[in-house]
Amino acid sequence: MPVQDAEPMTDARTHRRLTEPRLVIASHNRGKVAEIRALMAPFGIDVVSAGDLGLPEPEETGLTFIDNAVLKARASAEASGLPALADDSGMTVAALDGAPGIYSARWAGPSKDFGAAMELVRTRMGDNPDRSAAFVCALAIAWPDGHVETFEGVIGGHLEFPPRGDFGFGYDPIFVPEGDTRSFGEFPPEEKHRISHRARAFNNLVRACLDGDGGA
Ligand SMILES: O=c1nc[nH]c2c1ncn2[C@H]1C[C@H](O)[C@@H](COP(=O)(O)OP(=O)(O)OP(=O)(O)O)O1
Numbered sequence: 001m002p003v004q005d006a007e008p009m010t011d012a013r014t015h016r017r018l019t020e021p022r023l024v025i026a027s028h029n030r031g032k033v034a035e036i037r038a039l040m041a042p043f044g045i046d047v048v049s050a051g052d053l054g055l056p057e058p059e060e061t062g063l064t065f066i067d068n069a070v071l072k073a074r075a076s077a078e079a080s081g082l083p084a085l086a087d088d089s090g091m092t093v094a095a096l097d098g099a100p101g102i103y104s105a106r107w108a109g110p111s112k113d114f115g116a117a118m119e120l121v122r123t124r125m126g127d128n129p130d131r132s133a134a135f136v137c138a139l140a141i142a143w144p145d146g147h148v149e150t151f152e153g154v155i156g157g158h159l160e161f162p163p164r165g166d167f168g169f170g171y172d173p174i175f176v177p178e179g180d181t182r183s184f185g186e187f188p189p190e191e192k193h194r195i196s197h198r199a200r201a202f203n204n205l206v207r208a209c210l211d212g213d214g215g216a
């Protein structure tokens, strides 16, 4: 699925604007919360994480990234009475028919061992010559009245082993984005924020719900 950076995928007039001064980040993943905080920083909105508020972590029963993002955003909006932004994301590997996909976090097990998850990806791929992969990010903003807005972003690349770099989180150390030779684990955070799936989804959200100038 190509992502058009220059072309807004959304029309600001058809979306609800985020005007509240406070937003819940409906995530229990500290790596993600840090990235979303950095992406939200320019907008002067006070962000608080679901973990900080002691909100429950819902079971991700959806079958798509969007479904799971909506389910997590709704749960936090209902529990907090504030608008809530959720991110459901993952890595899709062509040689594995799209796995781990929506199961990317679950492949790391309850102890969130991404060293083990990356090793599982390596062994399942074997010597398949197709090393291509992508990161996908679905964002959902839910309001306490039930209204929801959703956005997506994708970045393509390929996988290299062994894992490299200490930046980022999750599968970053094996993912080399298109147009670069470094893994995301070797990208300083501000550089990852310029090109990542999360940044691309976020740009769509900003155009629709925050900035509205249609193409900054
Ligand atoms: O930029 C990324 N760099 C590396 N790995 C990534 C990235 N983005 C998602 N991923 C992988 C790891 C993550 O754990 C999983 C998302 O699973 P996902 O269910 O959306 O998040 P999660 O369970 O870790 O936290 P939460 O659901 O509370 O937001 O995909």
Ligand SMILES: [Mg+2]
Binding pocket: 060, 105
């Ligand atoms: Mg999760």
